[in-house]
Amino acid sequence: MDIKILLVDDEPDILEIVGYNLSSEGYEVITAENGVEAVKKAKKEKPQLIIMDVMMPEMDGIEACEQIRNIPELKNTIITFLTARGEDYSQVAGFDAGADDYITKPVKPKVLVSKVKALLRRLKEESINESIVKIGDLTINRDEYKIVLKEEEIVLPRKEFELLSLLASKPGKVFKREEILDKVWGNEVVVGGRTIDVHIRKLREKIGDHCFKTVKGVGYKFVD
Amino acid sequence: MDIKILLVDDEPDILEIVGYNLSSEGYEVITAENGVEAVKKAKKEKPQLIIMDVMMPEMDGIEACEQIRNIPELKNTIITFLTARGEDYSQVAGFDAGADDYITKPVKPKVLVSKVKALLRRLKEESINESIVKIGDLTINRDEYKIVLKEEEIVLPRKEFELLSLLASKPGKVFKREEILDKVWGNEVVVGGRTIDVHIRKLREKIGDHCFKTVKGVGYKFVD
């Protein structure tokens, strides 16, 4: 997935320096010089992240932030303000307006880049909860309770679906048996010790043996 | 997860005002009136965040901070100082003592709350990365229960993984046999005297002999 970042500042110098640093990290950078332009471009380009100066002509960052927050398609966009150190008031107003974080000026390129990475990591983790998950040639649609494997639709019984869903939510991660019981069966239900294995077996039959790796003494993981 | 905040100040007014603001945001607030009490309560309650005045009777904030930083269970706790504007020296000393941030007095409630939120968000982000440890060309991934050595993936049985995990958690440190048994096998399990050696041997085979140094009469250590 290509990542778009909208950079908003009225100082061309800042746009250039910050933009350069982000571009060289492989991000697609779009710029705007004031709030009005920012809102317009945000709507059109749907960036994942907006880095915006607070003080700007035409429309300040706070107001632009509020307007952007009201665009439903952009509800998952992360908005970060650029603010001069010590501008206490603007910080408060910014959080009220729906900002997610702050970057203080003057901006050190390395700090900026690592902050951006951290923010995008957060975005990624949040998007895990979306109802459609794709891993390789497997698609899991929680909304419709079905999975698609190589163009072919497979319907799974509830427990199998939940189990697959859990494991596939973090490919590679080993889920402990205890954790699986908790999340798929619920922590109040008590089931026998071989129940998970049997369900794993059924999934292996239907989805493919190689997708489910056993880690003895620990649990299972889904691999791509 | 419920969040506990330890608030330390010798002025009851501050405790009340700040405490009220944090409580009404849904945080669990614990208070202490001096450094000695702060250390004691920190140890007992294990708060995620400590907000502490620098100037206090009995034991000042700097010293309390140092003591708290030496409690291993609290290594991930964020410590923030309350400091009067312009007290530059205390800031420097505070960072040396292991403080993470500063809040200047007089405290504006909204600033305080948004700062606390930002700090806790940071805490959350840091804890995500804890499951991956890198030492030289060895990467240990506790989440996926696997290790990567020079681009190559190695899967270890549980005990070997736990043992490696322990030793590598503090490269250079010698872990006593007793300590290893405690942490890898659990203090209730009794195993024979050669068990650790055998596991070390297997790790030496798989990871490399030179990584594991024997300290006769004491235990083993991991070296880079």
Add this chain to the structure above:
DNA sequence: TATAAAGGTAATAAATTCATAACAAATTTT
């Protein structure tokens, strides 16, 4: 109601992990 499907259990098989014993080698103490 009959039938099928889902979900769980129990019994047994298979595989892996791990502890141990027995001895060798190295190191320290006497």
Add this chain to the structure above:
DNA sequence: AAAATTTGTTATGAATTTATTACCTTTATA
């Protein structure tokens, strides 16, 4: 140097953990 202590190595079998199958109960479906 000899004895004692501590660690290294290996093979082996017991214990643990997982896989598989058949079967039973419950729930949903026709």
